[in-house]
Amino acid sequence: MEKSAWFVWPFMLGFMFALVVLLLRYLWWLRSLWRRPSSRLLSRMFSKHSLLAVREIFSEGLLHLRIYKRNRRLGFMHMSLALGWFMMIVGGKFETWFHSGQFLHGTWYAVFFRYFEPQTAGGWAGTFWLHYMDLGLLLVLTGLALAIMKRIRKRILGIHSSTRHTLVNRVALTFLWMIFPLRLVAEALTFGQHGGGGFLTGSLGRCCFSSGMLAGLELPLWWAYSLSLGAFFVVLPFSRYLHIPTEMALIFLRHWGLRAAEDLQPEKALQAFEIHACSACGLCLDVCPAIKDHPFQSAYFLRALRSGKGWESLASTCLSCGACEEACPINLGLEKLRTAARGKIHEKHHAVYSYLPTVAPVETSRVDVLLFTGCMGRLKPATTKALKDLFEEAGLTWVHLDEQESICCGRPLSLAGRAGEASALREHNRNLIQGQQARMLVTTCPICLKQFRDDYGLELPVYHHSEMLWYCLRAGRLKREKGTACFSYHDPCELGRKSACYQAPRELLQSCGTLLPLEREQADALCCGNSLGALSLSLSERQALTSRTLKVLEVSGAQSIVTSCPLCQHNLARQSRLPVRDLAEVLAVTGLPEQHGQRTAALAAVQEL
Amino acid sequence: MNASEYLPKDEVAIIGGGPAGMQTALALSERGFSVRIYEQKEQLGGHLKGWHHLFPHGVAASDLLGQLKEQVLARAVPLHLGQSVDRLQKVGAGWVLWQGERPLGRAGVVVLANGFALFDARRKEEYGYGLYPSVLTAADLEAVFRKEQPWPFGSDRMAPQVGFVHCVGSRDLKCGSPHCSKLCCVTAVKQAMAVKSLFPEAQVYCFYMDLRMHGLEYEELYRKAQVDYGVRFIRGRLSEAAPGQGKRLHVKAEDTLQGRPLHLQLDMLVLMSGMVPAFLLEQQERAVFLKEPVFGSGFVPVQGLLAAGSVVQQEGLFASGACKGPATLPEVFADAAAVAREVEQYLKSLKAVAHA
Ligand SMILES: Cc1cc2nc3c(=O)[nH]c(=O)nc-3n(C[C@H](O)[C@H](O)[C@H](O)COP(=O)(O)OP(=O)(O)OC[C@H]3O[C@@H](n4cnc5c(N)ncnc54)[C@H](O)[C@@H]3O)c2cc1C
Ligand code: SF4
Ligand code: SF4
Numbered sequence: 001m002e003k004s005a006w007f008v009w010p011f012m013l014g015f016m017f018a019l020v021v022l023l024l025r026y027l028w029w030l031r032s033l034w035r036r037p038s039s040r041l042l043s044r045m046f047s048k049h050s051l052l053a054v055r056e057i058f059s060e061g062l063l064h065l066r067i068y069k070r071n072r073r074l075g076f077m078h079m080s081l082a083l084g085w086f087m088m089i090v091g092g093k094f095e096t097w098f099h100s101g102q103f104l105h106g107t108w109y110a111v112f113f114r115y116f117e118p119q120t121a122g123g124w125a126g127t128f129w130l131h132y133m134d135l136g137l138l139l140v141l142t143g144l145a146l147a148i149m150k151r152i153r154k155r156i157l158g159i160h161s162s163t164r165h166t167l168v169n170r171v172a173l174t175f176l177w178m179i180f181p182l183r184l185v186a187e188a189l190t191f192g193q194h195g196g197g198g199f200l201t202g203s204l205g206r207c208c209f210s211s212g213m214l215a216g217l218e219l220p221l222w223w224a225y226s227l228s229l230g231a232f233f234v235v236l237p238f239s240r241y242l243h244i245p246t247e248m249a250l251i252f253l254r255h256w257g258l259r260a261a262e263d264l265q266p267e268k269a270l271q272a273f274e275i276h277a278c279s280a281c282g283l284c285l286d287v288c289p290a291i292k293d294h295p296f297q298s299a300y301f302l303r304a305l306r307s308g309k310g311w312e313s314l315a316s317t318c319l320s321c322g323a324c325e326e327a328c329p330i331n332l333g334l335e336k337l338r339t340a341a342r343g344k345i346h347e348k349h350h351a352v353y354s355y356l357p358t359v360a361p362v363e364t365s366r367v368d369v370l371l372f373t374g375c376m377g378r379l380k381p382a383t384t385k386a387l388k389d390l391f392e393e394a395g396l397t398w399v400h401l402d403e404q405e406s407i408c409c410g411r412p413l414s415l416a417g418r419a420g421e422a423s424a425l426r427e428h429n430r431n432l433i434q435g436q437q438a439r440m441l442v443t444t445c446p447i448c449l450k451q452f453r454d455d456y457g458l459e460l461p462v463y464h465h466s467e468m469l470w471y472c473l474r475a476g477r478l479k480r481e482k483g484t485a486c487f488s489y490h491d492p493c494e495l496g497r498k499s500a501c502y503q504a505p506r507e508l509l510q511s512c513g514t515l516l517p518l519e520r521e522q523a524d525a526l527c528c529g530n531s532l533g534a535l536s537l538s539l540s541e542r543q544a545l546t547s548r549t550l551k552v553l554e555v556s557g558a559q560s561i562v563t564s565c566p567l568c569q570h571n572l573a574r575q576s577r578l579p580v581r582d583l584a585e586v587l588a589v590t591g592l593p594e595q596h597g598q599r600t601a602a603l604a605a606v607q608e609l
Numbered sequence: 610m611n612a613s614e615y616l617p618k619d620e621v622a623i624i625g626g627g628p629a630g631m632q633t634a635l636a637l638s639e640r641g642f643s644v645r646i647y648e649q650k651e652q653l654g655g656h657l658k659g660w661h662h663l664f665p666h667g668v669a670a671s672d673l674l675g676q677l678k679e680q681v682l683a684r685a686v687p688l689h690l691g692q693s694v695d696r697l698q699k700v701g702a703g704w705v706l707w708q709g710e711r712p713l714g715r716a717g718v719v720v721l722a723n724g725f726a727l728f729d730a731r732r733k734e735e736y737g738y739g740l741y742p743s744v745l746t747a748a749d750l751e752a753v754f755r756k757e758q759p760w761p762f763g764s765d766r767m768a769p770q771v772g773f774v775h776c777v778g779s780r781d782l783k784c785g786s787p788h789c790s791k792l793c794c795v796t797a798v799k800q801a802m803a804v805k806s807l808f809p810e811a812q813v814y815c816f817y818m819d820l821r822m823h824g825l826e827y828e829e830l831y832r833k834a835q836v837d838y839g840v841r842f843i844r845g846r847l848s849e850a851a852p853g854q855g856k857r858l859h860v861k862a863e864d865t866l867q868g869r870p871l872h873l874q875l876d877m878l879v880l881m882s883g884m885v886p887a888f889l890l891e892q893q894e895r896a897v898f899l900k901e902p903v904f905g906s907g908f909v910p911v912q913g914l915l916a917a918g919s920v921v922q923q924e925g926l927f928a929s930g931a932c933k934g935p936a937t938l939p940e941v942f943a944d945a946a947a948v949a950r951e952v953e954q955y956l957k958s959l960k961a962v963a964h965a
Contacts, residue, residue: 379735575904
């Protein structure tokens with residue numbers, strides 16, 4: 001190597017710096033594991049789980065398949081940037097190995113290989129590597145062009161909202177954008193002067209950079225390339241680009257069985273990796289029902305957690321509708337993180353539930369169904385009545401556990417991050433439930449459902465009433481004929497996204513009428529606007545959300561809106577032009593008509609007197 | 610007809626033949642203007658038709674209505690019954706009234722007197738209206754008093770337990786009705802006393818947020834209800850109504866003055882459903898639409914103060930009575946006279962311009 005090699009130093013220093021900082025940060029985050037290594041983690045490390053992690057890194061870290069599924073153009077942008085860069089790193093390694101016969105080199109050697117060995121012959125294999133490296137570069141440059149377009153006109157990439165960046169991120173972004181065009185020009189100039197090159201750099205060199213007058217520019221261009229690389233690496237550990245290595249580390253840790261903590265620890269263990277793995281891809285923005293009203297979406301919330309400033313208000317305004325968690329391509333546990341943050345806010349407030357009566361188990365006879373309607377069920381007596389009629393029709397025996405006195409299932413408190421209080425309520429209800437002999441627990445409230453399923457550890461199976469009615473229908477215990485009614489169905493967040501129950505309500509409605517397709521439904525459904533999760537959204541903001549959701553539901557032809565959550569129903573009904581009913585009411589056809597009948601009959605009797 | 614030549618004559622069209630419409634018609638007719646009333650129903654009277662007796666003195670509603678109708682007949686005010694106006698079109702300086710695609714007539718001035726609607730109590734499902742036969746609205750109870758509807762409990766119940774819930778669908782932001790209907794309080798007092806006179810053994814409870822006895826002699830009536838009739842007033846919102854023993858209702862509330870929860874078994878629960886807009890006024894250039902109200906729509910907006918009857922943004926369009934917001938009959942009658950004077954001044958000013 002005769003040429004001056006000083007220019008590689010900015011890159012080398014930056015690279016080493018990034019490596020050291022990353023290592024220190026990761027070690028710090030994993031400090032607790034260091035002290036108490038779990039045997040489970042160790043055993044998973046040397047098993048197929050690591051291979052699975054590699055596969056996920058390939059499909060998500062490089063190909064970005066999940067983003068691609070949601071939004072092709074955006075997925076392509078991420079894929080070209082990551083895959084192109086990856087191709088160049090791997091290709092560079094192999095190329096230098098091929099040409100020098102030696103596997104180990106200084107890191108810089110492959111990066112600046114073209115400068116040091118501009119004319120590498122090597123037959124068809126050498127040519128292959130030239131074209132291959134150009135292909136990688138072309139991919140990155142395409143991705144870059146799309147990224148620039150995204151900043152200028154996001155609609156082109158099929159998105160409505162993109163994240164707004166902080167200063168350090170804008171600096172990092174500028175360096176990143178400079179790296180690859182500089183590499184293109186530097187390589188092209190070298191090839192123009194010395195000959196050779198692949199389809200991209202070689203051709204560009206021959207047509208634009210072969211003049212001898214440009215020879216003096218070669219070294220400065222490589223300097224600029226090295227400087228921008230080095231500068232990018234220096235800011236990387238402090239910018240959102242930290243997500244690139246962190247996402248990979250996160251995937252490994254998850255596959256090795258590490259789980260996020262319940263309380264907020266943004267600089268510790270899996271939580272730290274989750275918070276820093278967000279690429280600010282922005283997929284969580286467009287799906288958020290409140291995107292037009294409040295900038296509290298997950299990308300911003302995570303950013304606030306990273307900086308340690310302002311996360312409190314962002315944590316409590318969100319509706320906990322789960323749309324962003326569903327959309328997040330790296331499956332971050334966003335609700336859990338938010339709940340943990342809320343717990344931190346409420347740390348100092350403590351409610352006491354010592355007044356709850358102690359429950360003594362009573363001998364009860366065995367029934368089919370233990371019905372729990374919850375606090376929200378109290379707002380919707382018609383649903384409870386309809387469901388009981390359906391039980392009768394299906395020949396099921398039941399006990400209504402909270403008919404007289406109800407004690408909250410605990411989920412509102414756990415969504416507010418008040419884990420301790422929630423568990424006091426759960427304890428009480430668990431005793432009540434265990435005092436009964438039933439084959440299953442059925443609840444009309446998806447909020448309770450989730451809590452009973454996930455956090456009670458009950459022995460008996462827990463169903464939402466839509467699931468139970470669906471089983472009855474399939475088993476022929478309920479029979480319905482398809483009528484002429486046309487419904488639009490609102491998927492409650494807690495039942496749909498949170499409990500993945502989409503089919504049962506739909507099939508029930510289709511059994512007795514026509515279900516209309518909607519612009520946003522199932523996993524993409526909008527929140528009713530009044531979720532229990534929203535702790536600090538104002539009434540008018542909630543009402544604006546509700547009317548947006550109603551616009552989706554009021555499709556032409558719909559005669560009524562049907563849902564299967566008392567809170568959603570309560571909330572939608574207040575603002576809706578169309579009647580809003582619960583599934584059970586639709587199925588039971590109870591309530592008003594019958595009652596009107598009674599009134600007119602009674603009236604007729606009076607008038608006869 | 611040539612639209613541009615059309616000048617308003619001294620013709621006034623009144624939309625709505627309730628107390629406000631009739632009284633405004635009378636006041637204008639007395640001032641020498643020619644008026645006509647467009648009423649969507651087959652009869653005059655508006656909500657007054659459905660009431661039994663009136664606060665604070667217990668005058669029979671049918672007597673008052675009879676007097677009003679007599680006067681309207683005596684002045685031979687032309688009546689267009691069964692005609693529902695849904696659109697006003699500005700032609701020249703006057704108006705053409707439409708029902709769908711059918712022109713109903715024309716006038717120089719239009720007075721909206723199409724009143725209010727009752728809040729749909731089924732929207733507060735937790736109170737069980739439409740679900741349990743023993744839950745009524747105040748309007749239903751008037752129908753019971755008028756013997757158009759039966760009592761919800763058997764005739765064997767000599768000592769029924771009765772509850773009244775104030776502010777149902779009033780002062781309720783979540784229901785989109787931020788306003789106070791202002792006469793539910795005194796209506797509950799009136800009805801509670803009536804129940805007590807019919808069933809002296811009855812236990813009657815009124816659940817209120819705060820009592821607004823703003824009118825002449827209302828406060829006195831309230832005192833009488835407590836002292837002479839033994840009606841019990843409980844400050845606190847009802848949380849829910851559920852089926853109780855037999856045909857009764859199980860009602861939960863909190864007495865917020867004493868800070869204790871209450872559980873009651875009731876034979877009848879009366880919801881004081883408030884007054885809400887009957888229609889949504891949609892103003893366009895040279896046209897006004899009367900549409901179905903939507904969530905959060907308000908009453909007819911007027912300029913206020915010295916122009917309390919002039920609808921904002923519209924020349925020659927006035928509003929009288931409860932279409933502008935909750936009002937009692939004495940207020941409606943006083944308003945009618947004021948609106949008539951405003952209309953007169955408007956027409957005079959037009960004439961002055963025409964002469965000049
Ligand atoms: C439960 C209850 C009890 C009450 N008791 C008393 C009492 O004891 N004493 C008292 O002073 N006040 C009482 N009031 C208040 C009283 O009813 C009102 O002040 C009065 O009815 C208002 O009169 P109005 O003409 O403005 O409206 P309304 O009575 O509503 O009359 C409006 C009329 O306009 C007609 N109309 C509506 N739209 C159209 C259209 N597009 N085209 C044509 N016609 C139309 C309607 O059919 C109706 O006839 C009570 C109110 C309630 C709710
Ligand atoms: S939270 Fe997930 S969806 Fe949102 S920006 Fe971060 S990575 Fe993308
Ligand atoms: S949970 Fe719903 S409301 Fe909250 S940030 Fe995510 S998408 Fe928005």
